[in-house]
Amino acid sequence: MAERRRSGRRVVWEEVAAPQESSSLPEPYEVTMVQALRLDETLLEEIPEEAGWDSEGAWLLSLLDCSDMGTVFGEYFRPSQKTDVLLVAIAALTADDAHDRQMGSDIVDMALTDPVSWLTDVPEILRHIHRNVEHIRTEPARRSLHSLLLQLMEWSPREVVRSLLGISPVCDRAAVAMWEVLVSVRWALRRVMSELLGVLQDWRLGRVFSSATEDACIYPLALLACANIDTEEFAALYKARRYLRRPSPVMLLMVLTGLNTLSKTPEMARKLAVLLPDILETLTDANANVKTKALVLFINVMGHMESEEANPIFLSLAEKLLPLFDDECSRVRELSIRLFQDMMKTVVGRSKKKLLKTVQSVLLPLLLHTNEEIESVAKASRDTLHASAKFLGWRRLSSVAKTGQTTLIGECLITHRKSRVEEYLLQSLPYLKDPQATVREEAIRFIGLAARRQSILSQERLWHICDALLPLGKDTEPSVRSLAAKTISVLTIEQSPTSRWSLRSLCCWL
Structure with a gap:
């Protein structure tokens, strides 16, 4: 048998059984696994330094083309020895060295073509897979292991x-x-x-x-x-x-x-x-x-x-989906937004009326997510925003949503439901802390737009908005810092130009 140990970034195959002195393969000579992977020290010494091999396990296989390797294993190895070779090959799939991994994949591929003689000890092979599966880092090596698992299942x-x-x-x-x-x-x-x-x-x-x-x-x-x-x-x-x-x-x-x-x-x-x-x-x-x-x-x-069957589940699902729009995993965000769009297309009857309020509540989050750096999420948000506008019967928003121009969409939201402006403002504040700078910028732009469209903001509401914007003065993105400062300045001047409520007094108060 052979054991695997790590040496720097290489996988070294340590000899457990002493090799035979001869490196030839005369019949009916029985080749050991160690010889197949390493041969003997005398032959190893004959490899010229300029060959550049950095893995004792890989260089032998390079000396044999696929047909020769198949002949060697087929003619000189017993089934139990082939299984031993396969166990070493499974471990080789975890190696840092590309030659070692390729050696492992080649042997696994060979085993898949002849399960009768290679897969003779299924429990032992599974134990080795279990021991190594979490340490396989490359996609080709994972594919080899997955193919082996499926072959074992079929066999x-x-x-x-x-x-x-x-x-x-x-x-x-x-x-x-x-x-x-x-x-x-x-x-x-x-x-x-x-x-x-x-x-x-x-x-x-x-x-x-x-x-x-x-x-x-x-x-x-x-x-x-x-x-x-x-x-x-x-x-x-x-x-x-x-x-x-x-x-x-x-x-x-x-x-x-x-x-x-x-x-x-x-x-x-x-x-x-x-x-x-x-x-x-x-x-x-x-x-x-x-x-x-x-x-x-x-x-x-x-x-x-069927729609009638799905409606009760849709209503329960809608509330669960909203927090997932802001999940830290982009794939979760995309799927939840897509699912919400599918749901609106299917729901009918009384359930559609019950869903109106929920759909209205997703408009602003969808607007902000259209500015995501991850295009798949941004596109899902644009598509679902358009579908939401159609669901609500808001024709202008439906038309503007197709353009993808966030300023026009924001203005449409504000003018369509002026009574919801303060709600939109509150809803946008958490997005000032979004990990993506593009989303933070979009949130700042919408806050500035919504606050300016609101004829009068209470001092308490203005303080609340500016309090959320001020930390962005230390944002890592210069564009975010600049936009936040301008928005605070515009809000404090436009809302209370003649009062003591100036930017300077606001900053002192905070």
């Missing part, structure tokens, strides 16, 4: 599921990463669920793996994926068990991945509708990954629901 699904449950019964982060690969592909998800049903039906195994099954809402998911059960039967089953009420965050992430895989077909999406109220409750305190997967699930499922 021996029963052994994969039960071995992975045994490796991590409580489902740690590495195990979740492995489960996510397996449940992200529809055919693999069905096999996973089928095997998990078998585990759950075996009371001895069910007791051992309870935290990795029941807590993860696996049982209803398994029934949904594998059983011939209609929508009403599944809804009754789920309402009786309510597994999604308090799942652990780690397990919820895995389950949402599986649910997203299922939700891509209309039939499955409609069955999943019964889960949405409980998933809605997870949005409040969830991390970005959970929020993202939950939002994708809502988009998939609600796109296949």
Whole structure:
């Protein structure tokens, strides 16, 4: 066997078994794994320094083209030795050195073409994947590992599921990463669920793996994926068990991945509708990954629901979506804004009237987000602002929203509902602390515009606005500092030009 240790930025393959003196491969000579990865010290010394190899594990493979490497492994290695080589290759995928990673990927690719002789010890291979999966940093290496996991699932699904449950019964982060690969592909998800049903039906195994099954809402998911059960039967089953009420965050992430895989077909999406109220409750305190997967699930499922069926969920969802518009994760912001737009297109009847006030409350946040640095979020905001104006029947705003000119949009908001100007002002103040300078600038511009359009501001309101603007005098962006100073000056002069309420007295007071 060989062991891996790190030396600087290289992966060095340490010899455990002494190599044979000869480096040739005469039949029926049995080659050890160490020789395949390193050969012997005498041959190593013969490599010229100008060759430039910095990894003892990679240079041998460079001496062989793909056909030669396949011949060497095919003719001189026993299946158990090939598995040993594969274990080292899995570890090589975590290497900093590109040659080592390429060596690992080449061996993994070779194993995928001949699972009969390479994948002889599934539990041991899974243990090595579990040990290394969190340390793989490059996308090509991750793809190789994912392909290997899926090949193992196709080759021996029963052994994969039960071995992975045994490796991590409580489902740690590495195990979740492995489960996510397996449940992200529809055919693999069905096999996973089928095997998990078998585990759950075996009371001895069910007791051992309870935290990795029941807590993860696996049982209803398994029934949904594998059983011939209609929508009403599944809804009754789920309402009786309510597994999604308090799942652990780690397990919820895995389950949402599986649910997203299922939700891509209309039939499955409609069955999943019964889960949405409980998933809605997870949005409040969830991390970005959970929020993202939950939002994708809502988009998939609600796109296949009838309006009458979806309306009650829409009304509950609308209030939950508003805080997500300002989430620190840009993907969450984009998805929540897109989902709000989809929701407005679907809702009908009395629910549409109930949603009017909520739609009015998103206009200003959408305006400010149209100035985001991240174009996908900015575009989603423009599109949803236009859809909101159509929903409300505000033709001028609908027309202006298409232009993307924020000043015109701001003026339209103010003139259309003069009674809401103070509400808009208060709503814009938190955006002065937004991480993006472009959003802070847009908030300052709108505040200046709205305050000037308001004929008279109380001294208390003016103080409140200026108090929020003054810290921006130390903003990291010069444009923000300058715009904030000008806005304060204009407001204090225009609002009270002859009173003692001047910029100087304001600053002294504060």
